[in-house]
Amino acid sequence: EHQNKSNSELIDFRKNHLGKSLSLSYKKPLKILRGSGVYLIDDLGRKYLDTVNNVAHVGHEHPRVVKAGQEQMAVLNTNSRYLHENIHVFAKELLRTFPKELSVVHFVNSGSEANELALRMIKAYTNAKDMIALEIGYHGNTNACIDISSYKFDGKGGQGAPENTHIVPLPDRFRGLYQGENTAELYSKHIDEQIKNIHSKGRNVAGFICESIISCGGQVELPENYLKLAYQSVREAGGLCIADEVQTGCGRVGQTFWGFQLHDVIPDIVTIGKPIGNGHPLAAVVCTQEVANAFANGMEYFNTFGGNPVSCAIGNEVLRVIKDEKLQENALKVGTYLKDALITLQKIFPIIGDVRGQGLFLGFELTDENKNPLTEKASYLANRMKDFGILMSTDGKDNNALKIKPPMVFSIENADELLNRLKQILQEDFMKY
Numbered sequence: 001e002h003q004n005k006s007n008s009e010l011i012d013f014r015k016n017h018l019g020k021s022l023s024l025s026y027k028k029p030l031k032i033l034r035g036s037g038v039y040l041i042d043d044l045g046r047k048y049l050d051t052v053n054n055v056a057h058v059g060h061e062h063p064r065v066v067k068a069g070q071e072q073m074a075v076l077n078t079n080s081r082y083l084h085e086n087i088h089v090f091a092k093e094l095l096r097t098f099p100k101e102l103s104v105v106h107f108v109n110s111g112s113e114a115n116e117l118a119l120r121m122i123k124a125y126t127n128a129k130d131m132i133a134l135e136i137g138y139h140g141n142t143n144a145c146i147d148i149s150s151y152k153f154d155g156k157g158g159q160g161a162p163e164n165t166h167i168v169p170l171p172d173r174f175r176g177l178y179q180g181e182n183t184a185e186l187y188s189k190h191i192d193e194q195i196k197n198i199h200s201k202g203r204n205v206a207g208f209i210c211e212s213i214i215s216c217g218g219q220v221e222l223p224e225n226y227l228k229l230a231y232q233s234v235r236e237a238g239g240l241c242i243a244d245e246v247q248t249g250c251g252r253v254g255q256t257f258w259g260f261q262l263h264d265v266i267p268d269i270v271t272i273g274k275p276i277g278n279g280h281p282l283a284a285v286v287c288t289q290e291v292a293n294a295f296a297n298g299m300e301y302f303n304t305f306g307g308n309p310v311s312c313a314i315g316n317e318v319l320r321v322i323k324d325e326k327l328q329e330n331a332l333k334v335g336t337y338l339k340d341a342l343i344t345l346q347k348i349f350p351i352i353g354d355v356r357g358q359g360l361f362l363g364f365e366l367t368d369e370n371k372n373p374l375t376e377k378a379s380y381l382a383n384r385m386k387d388f389g390i391l392m393s394t395d396g397k398d399n400n401a402l403k404i405k406p407p408m409v410f411s412i413e414n415a416d417e418l419l420n421r422l423k424q425i426l427q428e429d430f431m432k433y
């Protein structure tokens, strides 16, 4: 009955009968029916180059990942209270990508669930509740995750930071409180201030959560040494440090497999989501033995779907494909090429205020000569790119940053296609200032 409905009928149904706060991408929404590699294909058979989906990590509907899921689904799917090889193989392969200190994994089903569990672990370990998090950070959709997500509680419909959340400024070297290079100390001082603030209320620090490159905040790279100083302060105060790798993990940043490794730190807890299941709901929390022991206080942690044999077969195949197809190396090669080319474009088109990111986790911001955000132009650019068959999206505090985080099979030719269209649109009248 729902097939062959026109898009306007589908939109009407959504408005009336699906969650009222769901959103749709693009002014004229797309009906996407298939995915393949770096492409999404709509109901008219039109192919779109996907430059934003970091969930379809090894490519949309990668045949090996699809097969791994299908084959296991035909044999068995059940919870992790029975012994099964898949969870062991996947856990071992996943843990091999981590420093030896991080040696225990809990499997869950979404990035939100991963951060939710990480917060519970922190509470169990520290017996404290007060968390330090970044301005415009986003960590998930559950109660506890929203409570540490300034992107939500400081945005539309939000009610500001809850009593136990302490926000520090986004360390943005382009438009932040402190600009330019060598700002790590200046920004990390705000963490020290928040620690003092927590102590002044007679409470203790539970922990600190931060992405390795800030995603929803607009693809913002952290200043060199920022995480090191932050971790030091938080640990001296007895808190634990979470690296949210839901967006940045699994080789995407190119130089390293995990984003935190770019900063030469070892978190107490790492949360993993989106890419690890290539679209299948799979996520994980990796932590130290000490944290895992503190969490195992006698109360069972049961998760109906977490660590099931189908999810583990899929996750393990994703890790194998990343390795076999050298996708981390590809992210470094294509990402470096693309970033350099964007910096060259920036010289021709000053509307590109800043270009940033690592590997295939890049972004650029549209601003005027005084660094004022050009939100409408960013939206125009994303919609105009779509007209030419290229999917992009905007984000950041002012929604003026274009995100580039495509499936990791993105090639130099794909990058050239993106760059050529960008150049063409940036020459159009509306994009001038």
Ligand code: PMP
Binding pocket: 110, 111, 112, 113, 115, 138, 139, 140, 141, 211, 215, 216, 244, 246, 247, 273, 274
């Ligand atoms: N952390 C980060 C950094 C995210 O970007 C997201 C999702 N956008 C989440 C956590 C939550 O993940 P999920 O939507 O899978 O629950």
